[in-house]
Amino acid sequence: MQEKKDPEPQGFARGLTNYGDRGFALYLRRSFAKSMGYSTELLKKPIVGIATSGSGFNNCHRAMPELVDAVKRGVLAAGGMPIDFPTISLGEVFLNPTSMMFRNLMSMDVEEMLRAQPMDSVVLIGGCDKTVPAQLMGAAAADIPAVQLVVGPMMTGRHQGERLGACTDCRRFWGKFRANEVGEQEIDQIEGRLATTVGTCAVMGTASTMACIAETLGMSLPGTAAIPAVHADRIRAAEASGARAVQLIRDPLRPSQIITDKSVENALRVLLAIGGSTNAIIHLTAVAGRLGIPVSLERLNALSDETPVLVNLKPTGEHYMEDFFAAGGMTAVLRELEPQLHLDAITVTGETLGERIAAEREAWVDHRIVRKSSDPVEPQGGLVALFGSLAPRGAILKRSAADKSLFEQEGRAVVFISLEDLAARIDDPELDVDANDILVLQNAGPASGTGMPEAGYLPIPKKLAQQGVKDMLRISDARMSGTAYGTIVLHVTPEAALGGPIGLVRNGDRIRLSVRERRIDLLVDEAELARRAKDVSPPKRIARGYQKLYQEHVLQADAGCDFDFLQAASKDDASTGGS
Structure with a gap:
């Protein structure tokens, strides 16, 4: 006959501090709880x-x-x-x-x-x-x-008769400011009207x-x-x-x-x-x-x-x-x-x-906002995963917020090796870049020491923005704000800091994107990539504290960027005996 287990304690009797005496532990806990004014009945x-x-x-x-x-x-x-x-x-x-x-x-x-x-x-x-x-x-x-x-x-807020909402409109107006379409006084006004x-x-x-x-x-x-x-x-x-x-x-x-x-x-x-x-x-x-x-x-x-x-x-x-x-x-x-x-x-x-x-079958729906499945905003889902020689374990493109004319293209890479490099050179008038090029940001992934910031929304170089360029292909191992838009390939895995191919891209390399084929490829032969890999230095190691723990234990984007020691064993692994 199976022994009947006692029910798990509830309320203040749950998970008692262990002094070797359960009765004392509960007595002490209730005593300190009563200092907050709780009645005996409420404590039950x-x-x-x-x-x-x-x-x-x-x-x-x-x-x-x-x-x-x-x-x-x-x-x-x-x-x-x-x-x-x-x-x-x-x-x-x-x-x-x-x-x-x-x-x-x-x-x-x-x-x-x-x-x-x-x-x-x-x-x-x-x-x-x-x-x-x-x-x-x-x-x-x-x-x-x-x-x-x-x-x-x-x-939402209001500006000159237009509705504003953080933070998609933040980015839209900042883009106009960078392109000299909005002046200092107006951008200051907008700043106070975006999040009200x-x-x-x-x-x-x-x-x-x-x-x-x-x-x-x-x-x-x-x-x-x-x-x-x-x-x-x-x-x-x-x-x-x-x-x-x-x-x-x-x-x-x-x-x-x-x-x-x-x-x-x-x-x-x-x-x-x-x-x-x-x-x-x-x-x-x-x-x-x-x-x-x-x-x-x-x-x-x-x-x-x-x-x-x-x-x-x-x-x-x-x-x-x-x-x-x-x-x-x-x-x-x-x-x-x-x-x-x-x-x-x-x-x-x-x-x-x-x-x-x-x-909720009879609830009213405004189909201007939530479209019928027979009349969608887009016929396919908002996100697509890309694979290829640049992203062997995958990358993500938000195609519903991108320019479809850029979905099938090949272009020349313009590479930024770090966030600091990006900030220093993106608006340099001497930057060798045109609208058909592909901006590549390296060393912004989870293990890079940066924490994988929302830097994947690389700004359009100022000299191109002032020529009227609104979008161009941008690629990184970083993330992007959910409020952002553009033809932006993110979460490239493996990341540059761990020796991923994105870290081997050099200025002038050719990159090919095909959303139709779900591919993102670096058009450089394997022998050349192997040569470059020998010259890659590991990321600077963080010496102490939580950031050290993060750098040493964070998983890649395709595994959710969780810590390796916090994930449960995969159900797939458990069913097959894998590790």
Whole structure:
């Protein structure tokens, strides 16, 4: 007869500090908790942790206190005890060298605090680009019941009768400024009108893309991804998330039951359909990797070939996140994609994705914003993976935000060997470059010491911008902001710092791009590349601290740029006995 196990302790009795005496440990814990004014009755209730990521260096999260209060209301009304706690906060534009370097650190913070502190479930509140993937990575690894709540996108501003939204319009006007189409006084005015409310970027950048992915994965409540940060529905979503976190304690549903092969593939398809950020493929790969779920770039291409772009939002289209919310949001997208989705995937509500879509079948949709699958913005998905002699393990192009006239071309490489070299020479009037050339940035990948910044959006050389050049092919091992646009090949793997072919490109080399064939090739013979490889120096090693840990353990872009020691064994490896 199988021995019956005692139920796992809940609330303050969970995960007691070990003094060798459980009774004393619980007595001591309750004693210190009572110093915060909690009653004996409240201390008996199950605990919902509230992971907060607000900071004075994170403008997107300015409304965090209001959301925390609303989550607490929901938890208390549902019979639980809410306790909020801080984690690292990643304000995208305030971090040096780049927020990407600190995503893994935040994920470790989240994971370890979920394990170490007594909580039965958690509400994760994030938004700014790297916070949501970090929270999902940490929650997937800790695997306690969790609900993801995002802060929501900001509203647009106005300038001379035109709507403005960070940060696609930031880049558009800065490009005009560099081309002398906008003067100093006007660019100063625009600076104060681009980001005028709390919330994440107003377009389908990385933050909004990750919000949509979190909802598609099933980790957020239905319909919550696109609610503007200043909308009353955002506060109601926070309250409902708190209530749901209590229900997850009574009827547990863990991230490992929600983030599965099927829900990850659903998220990939949604990423393609919304014209989402290139960053999202790295983040989704890292989240899935925490549960041993592989994400294949070849599979991304197969899905992209059959998944249309449906959402008409900047930087791919014309509109903004507030329009997406009003048009039906993720409900509208999922309904159009329904025949292509795994409808039996479970969501945090306990219902399947199919049941969620069926319940919202009659919801109104503005098809100017979310197009019908029979009338898409683009017939194929927003992202495409490229392979070839320049990128043996892959690279990414956001074709929905690129100039199609540049998709099949061969050109001369103009090489920048570092970020410093790029900054020093890109606007030099003597730079040998024309509009048919291909700009190549090296040594900006994850292990280079730079942290893989959003430098892949290389500026058009000023002398070309002033001639009216708006786009040209740019290639790097860096990333690009989800708010950016252009014919830009990113995440070239292996990176230059690890001896990848991109580090062997020299000025004047010929490079061929074929989006049709999914190829990016360096047209230099192997003997010459082998000769060049002998002269390549390894990157400067970082001597201490977290950046040393990052440089030594970060994986490449095709593995999500996670740390090697944080990834779970692949399910594919486990099933075949591989390592």
